[in-house]
Amino acid sequence: MNPSLNLAFIDFETTGFSPRKGDRIVEAAVITTDCNGNILSQFETLVNPLREVTGTEIHQLTAEMLGQAPGFSEIADDLLFHLKDKIIIGHNLSFDLKFLEAELERHYKRQFLFQGMCTLQLSKYLFPTLPVRRLEALCEFLDVELGNAHCAFSDCQATVSLFSRMLSLANGQPDFVWDRIIAEPCSLDFDPYPRGIFINRNQALEKSSFKKSQLRDFIKRLPSDPTKEVSELQYLNLLDEVLADRLLTDAELESLKDMILVEGFAQNQVKSIHEDYLRKLCRIYWIDHDLSQAEYMDLKVVSEMLGIEEQILDAIILEEEIKSKAEQLSDPPERGFEMLIDKTICFTGALNATLNGAPIDRSFAQKIAIEHGMVIKSGVSKGLDYLVTADPNSLSGKSLKARDYGIKIIAEPVFWSWVNFKVD
DNA sequence: CCACTATAAAATGTACCTGG
DNA sequence: CCAGGTACATTTTATAGTGG
Numbered sequence A: 001m002n003p004s005l006n007l008a009f010i011d012f013e014t015t016g017f018s019p020r021k022g023d024r025i026v027e028a029a030v031i032t033t034d035c036n037g038n039i040l041s042q043f044e045t046l047v048n049p050l051r052e053v054t055g056t057e058i059h060q061l062t063a064e065m066l067g068q069a070p071g072f073s074e075i076a077d078d079l080l081f082h083l084k085d086k087i088i089i090g091h092n093l094s095f096d097l098k099f100l101e102a103e104l105e106r107h108y109k110r111q112f113l114f115q116g117m118c119t120l121q122l123s124k125y126l127f128p129t130l131p132v133r134r135l136e137a138l139c140e141f142l143d144v145e146l147g148n149a150h151c152a153f154s155d156c157q158a159t160v161s162l163f164s165r166m167l168s169l170a171n172g173q174p175d176f177v178w179d180r181i182i183a184e185p186c187s188l189d190f191d192p193y194p195r196g197i198f199i200n201r202n203q204a205l206e207k208s209s210f211k212k213s214q215l216r217d218f219i220k221r222l223p224s225d226p227t228k229e230v231s232e233l234q235y236l237n238l239l240d241e242v243l244a245d246r247l248l249t250d251a252e253l254e255s256l257k258d259m260i261l262v263e264g265f266a267q268n269q270v271k272s273i274h275e276d277y278l279r280k281l282c283r284i285y286w287i288d289h290d291l292s293q294a295e296y297m298d299l300k301v302v303s304e305m306l307g308i309e310e311q312i313l314d315a316i317i318l319e320e321e322i323k324s325k326a327e328q329l330s331d332p333p334e335r336g337f338e339m340l341i342d343k344t345i346c347f348t349g350a351l352n353a354t355l356n357g358a359p360i361d362r363s364f365a366q367k368i369a370i371e372h373g374m375v376i377k378s379g380v381s382k383g384l385d386y387l388v389t390a391d392p393n394s395l396s397g398k399s400l401k402a403r404d405y406g407i408k409i410i411a412e413p414v415f416w417s418w419v420n421f422k423v424d
Numbered sequence B: 001c002c003a004c005t006a007t008a009a010a011a012t013g014t015a016c017c018t019g020g
Numbered sequence C: 001c002c003a004g005g006t007a008c009a010t011t012t013t014a015t016a017g018t019g020g
Helices: A072-083 A093-108 A119-126 A135-141 A152-171 A201-220 A233-243 A250-263 A267-286 A293-305 A310-326 A362-371 A397-405 A412-418
Strands: A007-014 A025-033 A039-046 A087-090 A344-348 A386-389 A408-411
Touching: A007 A072, A007 A093, A007 A152, A025 A072, A025 A093, A025 A152, A039 A072, A039 A152, A072 A093, A087 A093, A087 A152, A093 A119, A119 A135, A119 A152, A135 A152, A201 A250, A201 A267, A201 A293, A233 A250, A233 A267, A267 A293, A267 A310, A293 A310, A293 A412, A344 A362, A344 A397, A386 A397, A386 A412, A397 A408, A408 A412
Parallel strands: A007 A087, A344 A386, A386 A408
Antiparallel strands: A007 A025, A025 A039
16 A cells, blocks of 8 residues: 555444435544554544434434534534545445535535445455454454444544554455555545534533533522512413423523522522422322323423432322322312313424333324314424424424424423323 | 345256157 | 256346444
8 A cells, every 4th residue: 555645534423324315424433544553633523413313222312412513514624624635444435425425515515426445345355254244243353442332433443443453464465456445545626624613422411411400500509598488380380381392491591590580589499499390290190190101201301400309309209199199089180171272283203102012103192182172283384383392302304493483392291291191 | 214235046048858 | 849857057036234
């Protein structure tokens, strides 16, 4: 190999297999080295796909994490900056190039065509009889360490070592034909201008947990002595409204803080109102003397959003269980749903709920909504009353549009409780 | 779930042999 | 020549493995 050439190892995590079908990159990593394997630069970031996140079971990335990441447009130049004039290398490279080309075409509105060297291909020439040659297996075979499989940067690092191992093996094999795998370096007719806007997995997780702790930290700083008797009702209503989508935006957080300050709540007053709110929700869930998995998960979500400790949540659940058992003889109060009649509603994403172990499909949920007098809409338009999301952080087109229009977004468990329907 | 590669298996094609 | 059998060659189809 030409010793003056540098190498760029790439790996992407994506929402699926097919960029033509609309799948997009969710994580990118590039490591550049000289021809001796000395590392020149490392690059790693999450990428907001600006669409529904799928493949989470593979790459472990959620809409919550990706929602804070830059879009591909913001990292395109950085990516190209690292690739320019280098020989691109990847495992099953055609997959990554397909996505790279599709994303670049979408951003720069012109065609891109890359080539490079594929470590999967290389392994076929070096070890023709190897039955399994996916990245994991190859790493095992060549004794290369693979940190977090399906984390772009880890996979990329592994590919670097893998390539260097295979390179020395190929060099010790005098009849090896390089012509079959050698590739031209990546040529570009412009100079990419790196912007340096990245966020990796840990940063995304830290940012999420910081956001979640904001309300709790605010409460901690409140005065401990109440200045006056306060009316809780207004605040409870605001809580109900703000928590309906099970997502606390910065604006919503500010509106809660505002009311707390304006009303002059003390620390323990806010705490007790929050616990009251949780208790009321808990009571609703215990009406049928049973707390389903979905209901319990929802209580956990709400208590986390309100900054309520886990022990307190558990205590509230226990108290309400005892109360609900004590009222066993009286009929559960029939909750009215007049407020739902003639309201338009739309669903987005695959529902999480199951019924007797079987996943509930959207048409079933729609049927339930219709039985309660609601009107189903297939898409989001200006007049829509409610959008139900399985994932509050959803980046789906419908969710983005609804947020844009200021339409009320309702989390799935809230919908089930509205229609008084029990899921697992 | 897509697109591509490599190999395996099944189907079809060709050539030749056979007896009458 | 023909019907049927055998052996091997070529083509088509199926299956599996790779990337998220």
